[in-house]
Amino acid sequence: MTEERQDIVTEARSWLGTPYVHQASTKGAGADCLGLMRGVWRAVMGVEPEAVPSYSMDWSEPQGEERMWDAARRHLIAKPVKEAAVGDVLLFRMRDGRVAKHVGLVSQIKPLPQFIHAYSGHGVVENTLSDPWRRRVVACFCFPRKDM
Template identity: 60%
Template sequence: MTPEERIVAEARSWVGTPYQHQCSTRGAGTDCLGLVRGVWRAVIGAEPEVVPPYTPDWAEPAAQEVLLAAALRCLCPKPVGASAPGDVLLFRMNDRAIAKHLGIQSSLNPARFIHAYTGHGVIESSLSLPWERRIAARFAFPKGAF
């Protein structure tokens, strides 16, 4: 199994986990960051840094790109259009908002992604045009870590 296939398989194993802010436990509760953290732990090992407490709005009132900054420290940036299964997607929920939602691309044809969504838990969704337009950044997990 390739590293990308391992990432997608692990992310799919989280489907059905309830949404729980600031949690990262498969089957018990997670948020979107917790899903990415849990996949990292299962596929790579220890997390690269301690995650400080965060609010559900991700510092939106202060217009601070906290999640984007963390992703740039820990993941490998890719062009937004360079889609591959296993990529971490960072979304802006509207054009003027900070980036505050994460998902993992699970397939290309059809385009799908796995994410923890308030009120739904971890689900696999179509990467439809409305979601695709919200992608602020795309990342790969570090290759040397596998």
């Protein structure tokens, strides 16, 4: 694991226990899944690359637009899901036929894959990437290098 990837995981783990708060991105006070990724980005990469518009709990489902996926493509580097590594960002489709609107960070591959995410009713947690979660993964991205 590169030092940069370890920094990403260490930062994400420092958010564990942060309560779930929709649209928030403040370590210890509140975050949703996107807010967690935004906070990790700020700590590891610096200034956020774009302002995040207000969003509802149903995201862009009524319009059927893949807004989170599109944003990930703009700022992260896409890679095959089967090549997911520690420090990578996973995008989840919570229901078949719906837009991808949940995001987490791979924190461990072996002995069991784990990921860190902010989940309604649970806050920021580290969970096993079990089959029910794994089958919802639709995309994988890595952070760009700091010098890019």
